[in-house]
Amino acid sequence: MPPASKELVVAVIGYTGGVGTCLLKAMNQIHLKPFALVRSTTMRVGNDSDDSPVDFASLGERLLEEASKTNGGNAVPVIADVTASLAVQKRYTDWLRAGISVVTANKGIFAGKEANYQALLAASKEGGARILHETTVGAGLPVLGTIQGLVASSHQIQKVEGILSGTLAFVLGQVAGGKKTLSQAVKDAKFLGYTEPDPRDDLNGMDVARKAVILARLSGLTGIELGSMHIESLVPEPLRICSMDEFMKEMHLYDDELAKRVKDVEDSGGRLHYAAKVDVINKKVTVGLLSCEDSHPFNRAGPDNMVAITTNHYTRPLVVQGAGAGGDVTATGVLADILQCAYQ
Ligand SMILES: NC(=O)c1ccc[n+]([C@@H]2O[C@H](COP(=O)([O-])OP(=O)(O)OC[C@H]3O[C@@H](n4cnc5c(N)ncnc54)[C@H](OP(=O)(O)O)[C@@H]3O)[C@@H](O)[C@H]2O)c1
Known part of the structure; x- marks a missing residue:
């Protein structure tokens, strides 16, 4: 009882x-x-x-x-x-x-x-x-409680993937299909109030990485530290320490690189997302651009946060989706x- x-x-x-x-x-x-x-x-x-x-x-x-x-x-x-x-x-x-x-x-x-x-x-x-x-x-969203419940009830968590930034979901949604360049998408996101005051605080992926550490720890991984994880930043290297105004002005010089990655993934039938991936089996946590084949649940996330949990029993992932802020x-x-x- x-x-x-x-x-x-x-x-x-x-x-x-x-x-x-x-x-x-x-x-x-x-x-x-x-x-x-x-x-x-x-x-x-x-x-x-x-x-x-x-x-x-x-x-x-x-x-x-x-x-x-x-x-x-x-x-x-x-x-x-x-x-x-x-x-x-x-x-x-x-x-x-x-x-x-x-x-x-x-x-x-x-x-x-x-x-x-x-x-x-x-x-x-x-x-x-x-x-x-x-x-x-x-x-x-009931993410952590769901993972804890699965672990407690004997599921073996194999993988947890998450779209965990509404801002990055918006930006990647805008660059999909070549609709917009990265710099234009970021400007639009800033104008709409979707970004931190300095959009680099979203684009550097650190907030997603912190959430990835939490997901990893609750999934049973040990030895995971923010400092030793691979975190892919969408801020071009030369624009990481300049002023925000300079960043906003110069960002367009680096648009082609992401546009090419988007096109390559889409030409092969997939979509590019910015996501955290906790690979429990190989004890590895990565944060960055993730190429998702057509059937992947992330392709139906829209502007939402989405977490897909794969276990020995949920071989098609259990998916939690909805507004991830507010x-x-x-x-x-x-x-x-x-x-x-x-x-x-
Ligand atoms: N908003 C979201 O969608 C969202 C989603 C998930 C998690 N969160 C988290 O929720 C938390 C709150 O976010 P928020 O947007 O509500 O923040 P906020 O509007 O900036 O409010 C911060 C509150 O904390 C108080 N405070 C600051 N320092 C304090 C201290 N040393 N001791 C006691 N009180 C202190 C402030 O009091 P004063 O009025 O006196 O300054 C204020 O009441 C953050 O950790 C954020 O990451 C937010």
Whole structure:
């Protein structure tokens, strides 16, 4: 029988941000009232009438105290981190060890050094607390939970492939069939607000690579570090350290190279995508342009994120597809993780 659901005592860190605002709205929809609200400099805890300066040690203590008083002590303290802050992530191990579950949309630590990631898992075990981060890959899409469920139920994961950047999916969609040059597609993406302020932060593939590390670790691979992976950047080498204006002006000089690759792949009946590929069998993770034959699910992804998981039982991959960014979908994904913490 599954364990019974417990009451939750929740602190939201980053409540004023894009995801945080949507998270409060979603919590309100299901009548889950946050116990504490924290932003970069101030916090308000319980029935305090005023904000006080942020004090993460005190936040943890207050949450534990409240959980011990709630429902005869049968409540679960949870911290939901919807910031991009390293300072907040540094607190995770202490909170977990103390028995506070952590739910987060912040991918930093999960894609960082494996030793730090392992320390986090060890702290979670020691404190009997959950650490859940579904929204660090594919926002609200059920990607990580699906992989964990497959592993736990004896599937052998063979391969995980993912289109994990909406921006790069848009750009590759625009250059497909020679519709546009790479430079024009990037300009259009920037104009439409689909890119980071400097589009090179999308085109260098680092965000996809971080998600690939997370997918690899959850698929059971060890020894995977960002620094030792092959990551193909779409930023031409000579334009990697110049100013953004210069990059935008000069990018067109390098259009032909990608146009030729697109044409070669399409002439042989396939399509080119920018994807992460976790090859569990050969213990290899690559990030970059991936040539996909006509039948590959990626050719039907459109602007969505898509993750295709191949296992010994799912020899045709199990596919998860949908919007891979956005405040509401990310916030509801965070909320789903918070609710998971009620079962422990
Ligand atoms: N948006 C998406 O589609 C999406 C998808 C998946 C994952 N995510 C992740 O979700 C997280 C939040 O993204 P966002 O777009 O909502 O960010 P955002 O709008 O920039 O909001 C950041 C929030 O974090 C707070 N904050 C910053 N530093 C802090 C600190 N040291 N201590 C406490 N609070 C701090 C800010 O408080 P102040 O108001 O005081 O500055 C603000 O409330 C990021 O890690 C992002 O990568 C986003």
